[in-house]
Amino acid sequence: MSKKLVPIVHCSLIWYCLSMPILSISDETIRQAAAHIVRGGIVAFPTETVYGLGADAFNPGALAMIFEIKNRPRFDPLIVHIAALGALEKIADLSMLDNDTRKKLDALTEKFWPGPLTLILPKQQTVPDLATSGLPTVAVRLPSLASARQLIALSSGAVAAPSANPFGCLSPTSARHVLATLGGKVEIILDGGPAQVGLESTVLDICGGQPRILRPGGVPKEAIEAVIGPLAENTASGGAVTGPGMMKSHYAPRASLEAHDMETLLETPVEDKCAFLFFDGASRDKWLKKRKPPQDTLIKVLSETGNITEAGANFFQSLHELDKPELCRIYAQFAPKEGLGAAINDRLQKASRI
Numbered sequence: 001m002s003k004k005l006v007p008i009v010h011c012s013l014i015w016y017c018l019s020m021p022i023l024s025i026s027d028e029t030i031r032q033a034a035a036h037i038v039r040g041g042i043v044a045f046p047t048e049t050v051y052g053l054g055a056d057a058f059n060p061g062a063l064a065m066i067f068e069i070k071n072r073p074r075f076d077p078l079i080v081h082i083a084a085l086g087a088l089e090k091i092a093d094l095s096m097l098d099n100d101t102r103k104k105l106d107a108l109t110e111k112f113w114p115g116p117l118t119l120i121l122p123k124q125q126t127v128p129d130l131a132t133s134g135l136p137t138v139a140v141r142l143p144s145l146a147s148a149r150q151l152i153a154l155s156s157g158a159v160a161a162p163s164a165n166p167f168g169c170l171s172p173t174s175a176r177h178v179l180a181t182l183g184g185k186v187e188i189i190l191d192g193g194p195a196q197v198g199l200e201s202t203v204l205d206i207c208g209g210q211p212r213i214l215r216p217g218g219v220p221k222e223a224i225e226a227v228i229g230p231l232a233e234n235t236a237s238g239g240a241v242t243g244p245g246m247m248k249s250h251y252a253p254r255a256s257l258e259a260h261d262m263e264t265l266l267e268t269p270v271e272d273k274c275a276f277l278f279f280d281g282a283s284r285d286k287w288l289k290k291r292k293p294p295q296d297t298l299i300k301v302l303s304e305t306g307n308i309t310e311a312g313a314n315f316f317q318s319l320h321e322l323d324k325p326e327l328c329r330i331y332a333q334f335a336p337k338e339g340l341g342a343a344i345n346d347r348l349q350k351a352s353r354i
Contacts, residue, residue: 022175025147025192033188034154042066044164044178045151046192047143049116049201049218050316051172052081052161053186054151057091063130063160069185072167077133078160079118079201079244080140083153085109091140091158092121097207104206104228111227114144116197116218120205120243131160139244141201147192162244163200164189170253170323170351173198173316198313199343203243204231214243216343218312250350251316253323257330259348265333266290270297275322277332280306298322302335302344312340315347 023029025046033043040062043054053070055062057080067074080091088094088109097105108119123138132138143149152159163171164178164186172178175191183189202217204224210232213221225231241247255275260268262283265276270291275298278284284301293299300318302311322330332348335341 022179022189022191025190027150029190030147030151031154033190034151036188037062037151037155037159041188042069042186043151044172044175044182044186044189045148045161046145046175046190046195047081047148047161048145048196049143049199050195051164051175051178052148052159053164053182054081054159054161056156057131057158057160058126058128058156060128060130063128066160066162067130069182070162070165070167072162074130075133075241076167076247077135077139077241077244078131078162079203080127080131080138081148081152081159081161082140082142083149083157085113085142087157088121088140088142089124091124091127091138092119093124094121096122101206104211107227108204108206108224109142112219112223113142114149115142116144116199116201117141117224118201118203118217118244120203120214121207133241135242137205137207137242139203145192145196147190151190168247168250168252170319171200171251171316173313173320177316177320194313194317196313198315198317199340199347200245202343203245205243215245216346217245218340218343220339221342222339247350251347252351253319253330254325255323255327255330257319257332257348257351259332259334259345259352261334262286265331268331270294271329273327274329274331275299275324275327277302277318277322277330279311279333279335280304282306283333298324298327308336308338308340311335312344315344319351 118139118141120137173195197218200217202219203215212232270293278301281304302314335344
């Protein structure tokens with residue numbers, strides 16, 4: 001069936017919006033999307049973390065379109081996704097690693113790849129500077145979702161893909177989230193259902209001495225330290241961006257968000273046109289007994305039982321559901337600090353406006 005092409009002019013680029021619905025994942029739609037990437041196009045696709053906005057990692061023109069579509073600053077590097085461990089040396093110059101770092105790399109990839117761990121490594125010269133924001137390093141990940149690896153393998157073998165949303169806004173964990181914010185700018189959106197992890201990958205720098213986490217994410221710090229030993233503190237200062245997802249302000253809903261511990265929330269007056277996001281059902285019930293909000297107050301819980309994995313998977317979806325145009329403020333409860341709680345709290349702090 002033929003598709004009508006509608007030109008859209010923006011920021012000196014022309015995009016063509018296909019008058020087609022979101023495409024459900026299948027072998028045929030993955031082949032169609034892969035061919036589009038090979039031609040220099042942009043595809044929104046699911047991974048186990050969040051939905052990504054993908055382009056050929058070796059095509060500077062396609063990479064530039066990602067930055068334009070997202071309105072992403074070019075000093076914020078992209079993550080290059082590969083389909084198999086054997087493709088890593090096409091992206092990263094592993095000859096630059098010393099023996100100890102190479103052993104750590106092997107241990108990390110054996111344990112956590114495929115999965116939600118991004119590694120910062122010395123880059124190959126063939127990787128365009130636009131993908132790495134001019135840094136001598138590259139962020140690389142091997143996703144665990146089979147359809148994502150199939151798409152990458154059938155296209156260029158290396159797909160640069162930040163989250164498929166306008167820069168600074170809530171990350172998308174469903175195809176509908178992508179359609180709502182980027183639908184007029186992306187020609188193909190593949191629908192693989194809700195993201196399983198629901199939080200972006202952990203970004204780990206292993207090429208600058210003692211490994212350090214640049215962004216908490218889907219692999220907890222404790223799990224990494226169990227494999228390679230203690231990690232260094234992230235001492236990046238002065239707003240230096242050395243990896244993806246390090247901006248101080250990010251992941252924000254339209255409504256103003258404030259993140260607090262439970263004790264502070266218990267003392268917070270209930271305003272008109274506000275919503276509350278609690279970590280677990282027990283915290284919500286404790287708050288309801290004391291605050292007694294109006295019946296129309298929007299309330300969400302990340303996990304009724306306090307399961308941290310479930311909370312992570314529900315995090316962005318819950319914020320999307322709370323982010324109503326009529327709301328002026330969202331109050332959120334910090335998660336426990338251990339495990340994936342560090343990643344949830346990182347997102348809350350970057351989304352908070354206080």
